[in-house]
Amino acid sequence: MFGRVYVERPFAGLACAWQRTTAGHETGRVVPDGCTDVMWSTSGELFVAGPDTRAHLTTSSGPGTLFGVRFGPGTGPAVFGVPGHVLRDERVPLAELWGPTARLEDELGAADDPCAVLGAAALGRLRARPPDPVAAAIAAAVPTTGVAGLAADLGLSVRQLHRRSLAAFGYGPKVLHRVLRFHRAVGLARAGVPFAEVAHRTGYADQAHLSREVRDLAGVPLGQLIRP
Structure with a gap:
């Protein structure tokens, strides 16, 4: 049986944490919201979704779970160290922005709550590089x-x-x-x-x-x- 389950929860300092579980081959639609996300999948991908200007179609090829944390509008680019327009409508491996991520990936793979690991890493970066005050x-x-x-x-x-x-x-x-x-x-x-x-x-x-x-x-x- 195919099915998709998406759940959000509050995460202090961020817009939210979320996870999406799919049971088979499915296509989803992500629409613009002004936000930026960092995501890790149980297949091992660790990447950033930039702010969108159009719908982005996602495809899952089989069962799995995608974990993410979301930054409210105007927050994410500071975390990733690049201007927001560089990430616009893009999906970028996190290692291209943060450098080597092997240790973070190991922590995610061993974690009971991968969102907590993603959130802690993101908040540490955010404290070091706060967003533009305007x-x-x-x-x-x-x-x-x-x-x-x-x-x-x-x-x-x-x-x-x-x-x-x-x-x-x-x-x-x-x-x-x-x-x-x-x-x-x-x-x-x-x-x-x-x-x-x-x-x-x-x-x-x-x-x-x-x-x-x-x-x-x-x-x-x-x-x-x-x-x-």
Whole structure:
């Protein structure tokens, strides 16, 4: 029997920890959320998923479990030591960013809770390389402020804002707010909020606007995307 089980749990200092178990050959769809993940699979792969601008299809060839920890928007690139745009839409072996990872891989293979091992390693890096202090303000800004207004509020030029946003998030501020709005909308839809209300609560012009954005960013209609 084939089946997929995905579970998230809180992890102090990070967005969450998660694991996904598959029982056979399956394809999944990962959609943009502004986040960055570091993952380890029971087949031995240890890699980073950068911030996405489009849906990323994943394929499992057989039974196995993928463990991951997720960094909120603007946090992950600091952990990996590269600007966010370098990781955008990429899946990169962790060793290319951190150097040799044999010891970490050994710890993961022996661990009862691989997510705890991943999280501890990530938090150690995060303490050594904290994220840009303006990242939280960029992410929290109201999109209607506009790029020029946001730059002025932060005491930056428009060019400086764009450069720091690319480094922290992998996106410029306009794309960042588009992705974050989409992510909020999908979360509300999955919670059972009617689509028209989702559009209103997340700032889309109407339900048709929401539908177009979901198709563009996820590659499928909203109803199909949230289907269990």
